[in-house]
Structure formats: structure tokens, C-alpha cells
Amino acid sequence: MKRVFQDVVGGFKSLLTGMRITLQQFFKKDVTVRYPHESLKMAKRYRGHVVLVNDPETGKSLCVACKSCEKACPSDCIVVEGLKREGEKKKSVTDFQLDFTRCSLCGSCVEVCPSDALEFSKDYNLASTSKEQFVRIDLVRRADEGKKPETGEGQA
Numbered sequence: 001m002k003r004v005f006q007d008v009v010g011g012f013k014s015l016l017t018g019m020r021i022t023l024q025q026f027f028k029k030d031v032t033v034r035y036p037h038e039s040l041k042m043a044k045r046y047r048g049h050v051v052l053v054n055d056p057e058t059g060k061s062l063c064v065a066c067k068s069c070e071k072a073c074p075s076d077c078i079v080v081e082g083l084k085r086e087g088e089k090k091k092s093v094t095d096f097q098l099d100f101t102r103c104s105l106c107g108s109c110v111e112v113c114p115s116d117a118l119e120f121s122k123d124y125n126l127a128s129t130s131k132e133q134f135v136r137i138d139l140v141r142r143a144d145e146g147k148k149p150e151t152g153e154g155q156a
């Protein structure tokens, strides 16, 4: 009889301990993200594929089509074209193709750019059933469509 009583008390204590831990977790901040309805904020230092940056005031690309990034890329995955329009002092980019299947995210293109026209995106969930989709990423179109990376607010 005594043994049964001890088992009941022990079981009740164990139940209370479990409920205490459950309640503690219930009031803690969520650590999970409801992907794909929510996205993670990536750290500032995170490197997604490179993107072209538009001037926030004029909305035009900061790229002057100097091709320095194309020359600096060790993987030969950038092709830039541009032209000098009448009345403009600098060239404007007309085409910027990135072959992301070969990019090593080394950052040489971002570092060498004299106009700060390139930066790493915060895209972390590029996915496809075919790599062909990433062979020619049109960065001019992406920038014009406003597909700018979300601002990294995580740790640097």
C-alpha cells in the first residue's frame, strides 16, 4: 500500500515538473519562423548572390559599366554591357548578366566596384529544379523590379 502511495506522489510530482517546463516555454519568445509565410532576417555579413544597386534618389543604377567587376571575377561569371547616352557624362549599364552557377561569392566584384554599385543580396532560399534558371540572372531587371535584398538586421 505504501509503495502505491509513493508511486502516486512521485507521478504527481513528475506531472507538475513537466507542466512547469511547458508553461515556461509557453511564455518564451518564439524561435521558429513560419516559413514560407515569414522569412529570416539574415546577418549583415551574409552573402547571397550579388545585386546591382540603384541610386535611391534617381532610381537609376549606380553602375557605370566600367567592366572592372567583369575583369576582377575569378570565375568569369559576369557580363556587363553599357552605353554613353547623349548629354550624360558617364556610361549607363544596359545589361548585367550573372552566372550564379559558377559564382564562389568571393566578393572581388563588390570590392573592385568604383561606384558601390554592387552588393550581396540577403536571398538565402533560391531554389529550382533546374540550374539553368541561375545561369543568366539579369541583374538590371532585378534592380528595376525592386527586388532589392532585405536589410540584414541580424548580427554583423
Ligand code: SF4
Binding pocket: 050, 072, 073, 074, 075, 076, 077, 078, 102, 103, 104, 105, 106, 107, 108, 109, 110
Ligand atoms: S562574388 Fe566573386 S565569383 Fe561571384 S560574381 Fe563576384 S567576383 Fe565573381
Ligand code: SF4
Binding pocket: 062, 063, 064, 065, 066, 067, 068, 069, 070, 080, 093, 112, 113, 114, 115, 116, 117, 118
Ligand atoms: S558594377 Fe561596378 S565594377 Fe561592375 S561595371 Fe558596374 S560600375 Fe563597373
